[in-house]
Amino acid sequence: MGRIGFTTTIPVEIIYAAGKVPVDLNNVFVTHPNPEELLCQAEKRGFPRNSCAWIKGIYSALMGLGDVDCIIGVVEGDCSNTRALLEVLELEGIDYVPFSYPRTRNEKRLKEEIDSLMRAFGVDYKRVMEIKGEIDMVRRKVQYLDELTYKYNKVSGFENHLWQVSCSDFEGDYREYGAKVDALTVEAEKRAEFTQPVRLGYVGVPPVFPEIYQFVEEHGARIVFNEVQRQFTLAPGGFDRDIYQAYRDFTYPYSLEDRLQDIRAEISNRGIDGIIHYTQAFCFRGIEDIVVKERIDTPVLMIEGDRPGGLDARTKLRIESFIEMLHDLK
Amino acid sequence: MKVLGIDLGSRFVKLVVYEGERLVFSEVYDTVRFYREYCKNEAGSILLHLNRLLPLKVDRMVSTGYGRNNVRVLGAEVITELKAHALGAALQTGLEDFVLLDVGGQDSKVMLVEKGRLVDMLLNDKCAASSGRYLENMAALLGIPLDELTVHYKNPLALNSTCAVFAESELIGYISEGVEASRLYAGVNYSLYKRIKPMLARFTGERIVFVGGVAYNKAMQQYIREGEAFKELIVPEHPHLNGAIGCCRHAFTSDQ
Numbered sequence: 001m002g003r004i005g006f007t008t009t010i011p012v013e014i015i016y017a018a019g020k021v022p023v024d025l026n027n028v029f030v031t032h033p034n035p036e037e038l039l040c041q042a043e044k045r046g047f048p049r050n051s052c053a054w055i056k057g058i059y060s061a062l063m064g065l066g067d068v069d070c071i072i073g074v075v076e077g078d079c080s081n082t083r084a085l086l087e088v089l090e091l092e093g094i095d096y097v098p099f100s101y102p103r104t105r106n107e108k109r110l111k112e113e114i115d116s117l118m119r120a121f122g123v124d125y126k127r128v129m130e131i132k133g134e135i136d137m138v139r140r141k142v143q144y145l146d147e148l149t150y151k152y153n154k155v156s157g158f159e160n161h162l163w164q165v166s167c168s169d170f171e172g173d174y175r176e177y178g179a180k181v182d183a184l185t186v187e188a189e190k191r192a193e194f195t196q197p198v199r200l201g202y203v204g205v206p207p208v209f210p211e212i213y214q215f216v217e218e219h220g221a222r223i224v225f226n227e228v229q230r231q232f233t234l235a236p237g238g239f240d241r242d243i244y245q246a247y248r249d250f251t252y253p254y255s256l257e258d259r260l261q262d263i264r265a266e267i268s269n270r271g272i273d274g275i276i277h278y279t280q281a282f283c284f285r286g287i288e289d290i291v292v293k294e295r296i297d298t299p300v301l302m303i304e305g306d307r308p309g310g311l312d313a314r315t316k317l318r319i320e321s322f323i324e325m326l327h328d329l330k
Numbered sequence: 331m332k333v334l335g336i337d338l339g340s341r342f343v344k345l346v347v348y349e350g351e352r353l354v355f356s357e358v359y360d361t362v363r364f365y366r367e368y369c370k371n372e373a374g375s376i377l378l379h380l381n382r383l384l385p386l387k388v389d390r391m392v393s394t395g396y397g398r399n400n401v402r403v404l405g406a407e408v409i410t411e412l413k414a415h416a417l418g419a420a421l422q423t424g425l426e427d428f429v430l431l432d433v434g435g436q437d438s439k440v441m442l443v444e445k446g447r448l449v450d451m452l453l454n455d456k457c458a459a460s461s462g463r464y465l466e467n468m469a470a471l472l473g474i475p476l477d478e479l480t481v482h483y484k485n486p487l488a489l490n491s492t493c494a495v496f497a498e499s500e501l502i503g504y505i506s507e508g509v510e511a512s513r514l515y516a517g518v519n520y521s522l523y524k525r526i527k528p529m530l531a532r533f534t535g536e537r538i539v540f541v542g543g544v545a546y547n548k549a550m551q552q553y554i555r556e557g558e559a560f561k562e563l564i565v566p567e568h569p570h571l572n573g574a575i576g577c578c579r580h581a582f583t584s585d586q
Contacts, residue, residue, distance in 0.1 A: 299450065314437070318453050321412040325448050 002069035005062055007085070008078045009168045009232050010099050011114055011247055013132045016174065018121035020069065024169040028065065029057030030208070035308040038064070045088075052282050053208055053307050055081045059088065070095040072117070077101025077253025079284060101253035111244050128243055135170070136239040138178035142167055143235040145185060150224040150270040153193040157202070157223030158213035159184070164229035165206050194222055198326045199271055201225035203263055203292065204278035204285060208305040212276075212319070215311055221323045223276070225266050227259065228252050236262060256288050260295050267298050274299045274326045276319070281306035299326065334388040335577030336378075336403060337414065338395030341435030341462065342543070344571050347388055348578035355386060356571055375402040392577035409580050411573060416441055416448040417583070418576030419539045422566035429535040429560065432572070433526065433544035435462045440529045452529045459494035460525035462544045468518040471498055472511075479515050483549035487517030497521060519549035523557070530558055537562045545569035 003021045005028075015022040032038055035057060042056035043049060062068065073086040073096040086096055097120045102109040118128060145163050149155040163181060170177040198221035202212075205228055216223055230236060237249030251258040266272070275296060279286040281304050289302045301322040303315050311319075332354070337344040343364040347355040359368070370377045380388075391406035394414035402408065415432050419425075420443065430441040438460045442450040454460045469479040487504055491497040504514055522544070530538075538560040544550060545565045555563050568575065 314453070317411065321410045321448075321451065321453075324410050324413055325451065328447055329449065 003065070003067060003172070005065065005068045005071035006074070006099075006169075007058055007071070007082050008074045009250070009252070010072050010074060011117060011128075011243060012169060013128050013135060013243060014114075014117050014121050014123055015072075016135070017118075017123040017127045017131045020121070021172040022169040023065070023068065023172060024166075025058040025061050025071070026054060026206075027166065027169065027171075028061040029054065030206075030210070030308060032057075032061060039307060050282055052079075052081050052280055053305075054205075054280060055085050059085060062089070062094070063092070068094075070097060072097045072099050074099050074101065074253070076103065101247070101250075103254065105248055105254045105258075107244070107248060110248055114244055114247065125243075132243055132246070135174050136234075138170065138174050138181065139167065139233050139235055140239065141178055141181040141185065142233050145181060145188070146230060146233075146235070148185070148188050150199075152189075153195075153222075153224075154188045154191045155184075156194070156213065157200075157216060157226070158210060159188075160223070161202070161206065161210065161213060161226045161229050164226055164233050167229075167233040196220050196222040197330065198222070198323055199224045199273050200323075200326075201227065201263065201267060201270070201272040201275045201298075202278060203227040203259075203275055205280055205283070207278050208280065208308050209311050211310050212278075212303075215316060216276075216319065216323065219320050219323050220327060221273075225270050225272060227263055227266070231262075256291055260292070263296060267296070272298060273330065274301065274322060276300075276322075277302045279304050299329075331390065331581075332386065332388045333578045333581040334380075334384065334391045334406075335414075335574035335581075336391065336393035336395070336406060337411075337571070337573035337577065338393060338403075339435050339573070340437075341466075342570070343395075344574040345383060346568075346571050346574040346578060347384065347386065348575070348582070350582075353568075353575070355384065356568070356574075357383070358570065372404065375404045377404045390581050392581050394573050394577055407581070409577060412439065412441055412448055412451055414573040414576035414580065415439070415541060416443050416446075416576065417579040418572035418574070419443065419541055419566065420446045421575055421579040422568065422572065423539055423564055425537065425539070425564075427535065428537045428539045428564075429530070429533045431526070431530065431538060431540045431545075431554075432542040433460070433462060433522075433540075433550070434542040437461050438526055438529065438542075438544075440526075440533060442533050442535070450533070452532055454525070454529065459492065459497070460522060462542070464494045464497075464522060465518065465544065465547070467494065467498070468501065471501065472514065472518075474515070479518060480547040480549055482512045482515035483519060483552045484516055485513050486520035487513050489517050489521040516549060519547060520553065522547075523550055523553040527557065530554070535560065537564060539564045539566065541566065541569040541572035543570045 003023050004015045005023045005025045012022050038060035039056050041060040047056045075098045149160040200221050200223045202223045231252045277292050293300045332349045335346045343359045345357045368379050393403045393406040394409050394411050419430050426446045432439045438454045440452045469476045489497045489500050
């Protein structure tokens with residue numbers, strides 16, 4: 001069965017409906033045994049040192065995978081680096097199917113994009129909706145893991161991150177993924193509650209250094225909200241929607257204002273004391289921090305990550321001081 | 331009770347001892363020399379040779395500084411740099427509400443202190459171009475003592491590079507053009523101020539307290555007075571010892 005790579009979350013139901021295996025290339029990069037080597041490979045090919053590590057990692061991850069039928073490149077709604085990446089991939093002889101999230105969230109345009117993706121994979125609406133129904137069952141389970149994180153304090157910030165972020169491709173098999181979530185849920189429900197007094201929200205793209213979750217937990221705080229990862233589960237808008245509406249309610253590729261509404265609601269819903277706004281080095285989203293800080297009343301700490309390999313000493317100091325400050329404010 | 335406060339900076343290690351409200355001892359060591367000559371590494375922690383470092387016995391030790399995450403001093407309680415600076419500035423000035431600027435050897439921080447508590451903060455990003463080390467490097471390049479560099483503030487030349495290394499090339503370009511020395515020196519000071527200015531713009535208040543080794547820089551003081559909206563700029567008596575003093579204050583206040 002062929003594998004289909006992609007650069008950020010896309011309507012994964014379509015790939016499953018076509019009998020193919022979805023592969024989120026970001027996950028291949030960040031879970032690679034030697035991600036630094038992948039970055040070096042991309043830099044040798046000519047990707048600038050001062051460019052996004054995710055783009056470089058996706059490039060090398062893909063080149064290393066070999067047996068990928070084609071990739072879906074998100075050319076609108078993500079970043080201009082992805083567009084340049086696709087140009088390079090074309091040069092390398094790799095086929096890609098373009099997909100766009102229209103910036104205006106235009107219903108008609110998004111429908112055209114999704115329909116066009118369905119045509120490219122030779123699947124119809126009915127079949128896609130059947131698959132969506134099955135996948136939504138898995139998404140509900142992941143949504144419960146999220147509740148176990150913030151309502152019942154039994155699931156760690158890292159687990160919350162990992163199981164939600166992996167909903168972009170469900171590790172290539174959503175049925176097996178659902179079974180793994182079931183097993184974790186049974187185990188987690190029996191745990192003692194986490195007791196860290198400071199509750200943090202994590203907003204922005206997933207971190208290049210997942211070590212952040214444990215670091216925070218070792219310093220008297222917990223991340224009880226992972227904004228973009230939660231969006232990847234499509235849970236926020238509910239499950240009784242058609243495929244078009246589901247991906248229209250998905251906030252990540254559209255305007256920052258949509259994201260801020262979601263963030264503000266969850267700050268109050270989850271009793272969050274402070275926000276960590278993560279941005280990737282050299283990413284346009286670093287500029288968005290201006291708006292994030294102004295439009296959110298809760299204290300915000302912006303941190304920046306570049307390459308995998310753990311938190312640097314300065315970032316540790318900043319996080320630690322931020323937690324200490326929130327602790328004193330409580 | 332005598333308390334030793336230790337600030338493990340990137341350039342200098344500062345030690346102070348307080349007995350009650352009174353500062354009874356202070357010493358500054360070059361960081362590299364300090365680790366080489368006065369410390370021993372024991373299972374990942376630092377054992378201080380206290381008898382060689384201090385002329386008196388202390389009852390308690392609190393440390394902070396650049397090595398916060400990497401260096402554990404045996405027998406010392408550790409607090410973060412930001413907390414240490416907020417407490418130190420409150421003790422040195424007797425104030426409770428102020429904006430605090432700390433420019434040290436490798437980084438700069440701006441903190442908002444209300445009712446003696448840290449309520450918000452900004453730290454410079456990864457680059458050390460907005461730190462004292464930048465001034466040291468430039469003074470070395472210009473072949474003058476740091477003290478001489480830091481008094482010049484009039485008619486600064488524009489040094490526009492974000493990168494401290496490229497700024498050196500810019501400076502050399504000006505030297506080759508035969509530009510007046512005092513304008514070059516002022517240019518170096520002004521370029522540091524420009525990097526810190528966006529951080530200062532985030533906080534408003536009546537008073538700004540300026541600490542860290544760079545607080546001795548007369549040109550920086552002048553630029554802050556002229557360019558910022560604060561009514562008063564306060565440089566406490568021991569700006570470079572502020573973090574270590576904050577450690578002592580922590581020991582006394584956390585006991586109460």
